[in-house]
Amino acid sequence: KNFPPGPQPVPIFGNLLQLNLENPTADLERLSARYGKVFSLYFGGRPAVILNGTKAMREALVTKATDFAGRPGGLLLSHLTQGKGVIMADHGPSWREHRRFALMTLRNFGLGKQSMEQRILGEVEHVAAVLEKSIGKSVDPQTLFHNASCDIICSIMFGARYDYEHEFFQAMIKMMADNSKIANGPWGMIYDTMPLLRSLPLPFQNPLKAYCTVKHHVLGIVEEHRASRSPNQPRDVIDSYLDQMDKRKAEEDSLFNEDQMVVMLLDLLFAGTDTTSNTIRFAVLYLMTHPDIQERCQREIDRVLEGKDQASFEDRHKMPYTQAVIQETQRIASTLPLSVFHCTTKDTELMGYHIPKGTLVIPNLTSVLHEEGQWKFPHEFNPDNFLNEQGELLKLEAFMPFSVGPRMCLGEGLARMELFLILVTLLRRFQFVWPEDAGQPDYTPVFGVTQAPKPYSMMVRLRESQQG
Numbered sequence: 153k154n155f156p157p158g159p160q161p162v163p164i165f166g167n168l169l170q171l172n173l174e175n176p177t178a179d180l181e182r183l184s185a186r187y188g189k190v191f192s193l194y195f196g197g198r199p200a201v202i203l204n205g206t207k208a209m210r211e212a213l214v215t216k217a218t219d220f221a222g223r224p225g226g227l228l229l230s231h232l233t234q235g236k237g238v239i240m241a242d243h244g245p246s247w248r249e250h251r252r253f254a255l256m257t258l259r260n261f262g263l264g265k266q267s268m269e270q271r272i273l274g275e276v277e278h279v280a281a282v283l284e285k286s287i288g289k290s291v292d293p294q295t296l297f298h299n300a301s302c303d304i305i306c307s308i309m310f311g312a313r314y315d316y317e318h319e320f321f322q323a324m325i326k327m328m329a330d331n332s333k334i335a336n337g338p339w340g341m342i343y344d345t346m347p348l349l350r351s352l353p354l355p356f357q358n359p360l361k362a363y364c365t366v367k368h369h370v371l372g373i374v375e376e377h378r379a380s381r382s383p384n385q386p387r388d389v390i391d392s393y394l395d396q397m398d399k400r401k402a403e404e405d406s407l408f409n410e411d412q413m414v415v416m417l418l419d420l421l422f423a424g425t426d427t428t429s430n431t432i433r434f435a436v437l438y439l440m441t442h443p444d445i446q447e448r449c450q451r452e453i454d455r456v457l458e459g460k461d462q463a464s465f466e467d468r469h470k471m472p473y474t475q476a477v478i479q480e481t482q483r484i485a486s487t488l489p490l491s492v493f494h495c496t497t498k499d500t501e502l503m504g505y506h507i508p509k510g511t512l513v514i515p516n517l518t519s520v521l522h523e524e525g526q527w528k529f530p531h532e533f534n535p536d537n538f539l540n541e542q543g544e545l546l547k548l549e550a551f552m553p554f555s556v557g558p559r560m561c562l563g564e565g566l567a568r569m570e571l572f573l574i575l576v577t578l579l580r581r582f583q584f585v586w587p588e589d590a591g592q593p594d595y596t597p598v599f600g601v602t603q604a605p606k607p608y609s610m611m612v613r614l615r616e617s618q619q620g
């Protein structure tokens with residue numbers, strides 16, 4: 153009763169046949185124009201509420217934060233992780249404690265401090281070395297940027313980075329990219345809506361298998377850590393977790409155990425790889441095809457870093473234009489278009505509608521990041537969206553690529569540091585050029601849990617200031 157309105161569902165499929173499952177973004181926009189900022193859809197027999205626009209998003213995720221902080225079960229992503237870890241864990245003590253642990257550990261390993269910066273800057277040197285070998289050639293940077301962001305997370309979690317060619321490392325990256333594509337794509341939708349088909353040998357079996365293989369390997373890394381660690385002298389996230397398990401051994405029903413640890417590690421890898429690297433790929437695509445914007449960033453970077461060997465995260469305060477370019481990339485790219493699905497934890501109300509406990513909630517972040525009335529230029533790439541007349545960086549309520557509320561991205565600090573240090577270091581050294589024979593750039597994203605640009609080629613040149 154008084155459930156948000158939406159198109160009429162049909163038996164078995166619900167509204168599935170009315171959506172382009174390869175990329176439902178345009179359908180969601182059309183439905184929101186017809187039914188309003190809060191509307192409903194049926195995935196098979198399961199009702200879902202779609203949140204659109206800044207007002208509905210904030211009312212649900214901030215004002216009524218607890219009511220909307222759950223995670224749905226019964227989906228491909230929740231089956232992969234069995235509801236453990238952080239991302240797909242339901243709102244409860246285990247999620248709360250693991251979220252707190254992950255945030256605290258990231259902070260202890262120097263988020264905002266020197267050591268995390270050094271890990272990122274170290275990784276950028278590997279990227280720069282590969283790019284230097286590509287000078288004057290056309291290359292697709294997809295693999296390179298995936299490798300770099302995955303390696304940064306690996307070094308924080310496992311204490312070591314991998315060579316980009318390492319077999320396990322490559323398997324892990326492939327698993328993450330494939331799973332992201334499948335989970336929000338047609339096969340993921342079929343898995344989510346038609347439980348009877350789940351045991352059939354269909355493509356959604358692949359992510360389940362790939363996840364198990366990577367999980368098995370991570371268990372091996374945990375075993376190595378057990379053998380080589382010194383208690384209370386953590387080298388990385390695994391050691392910290394083992395310390396935490398020791399500390400809580402005496403507790404009956406401790407929430408910290410090996411199974412939870414492995415899922416949490418995979419969560420952080422999964423959440424931290426494609427998100428950051430796809431954002432960097434979008435940034436390079438827009439900078440190549442807007443050379444005036446690229447040059448303006450480079451002038452700012454040169455001025456602020458004059459006489460310094462390396463950039464530091466603190467330098468961002470002196471680089472409002474570069475920050476505006478990074479934020480504008482995040483806005484236009486909308487890397488997690490439908491965020492991560494939420495679920496109501498109790499019967500609640502939203503914008504006058506009744507929403508029962510356990511309802512699937514889909515925050516359409518793209519609808520906020522491209523919302524008319526919130527942005528000076530909602531549909532074009534323009535850093536002025538984030539700058540005032542004086543060229544100062546604006547803080548805007550509708551800028552929520554990391555979502556908002558108690559479930560918002562816990563890697564935001566790390567992601568922002570990575571985006572800044574990687575882009576600033578590379579732009580200082582290289583010029584990125586859209587190849588002459590590449591035709592018109594196509595900015596249309598490839599839809600998935602994380603959205604990616606279509607594969608493209610870039611030309612790399614050493615900047616004049618860096619030559620000889």
Ligand code: HEM
Pocket residue numbers: 238239240251305419420423424425427428431487488491492493494553554555556558559560561562563564566567
């Ligand atoms: C540009 C990069 C990134 C973007 C745009 C991004 C965005 C998001 C979004 C939209 C969510 C869903 C929030 C919600 O459900 O309301 C999320 C959740 C999450 N992110 Fe990120 N993220 C990024 C990078 C990272 C990194 C580097 C890490 C980890 C090291 C990370 C870890 C997580 C985790 C663990 C969650 C689940 C939080 C929870 O359920 O409590 N993310 N992220």
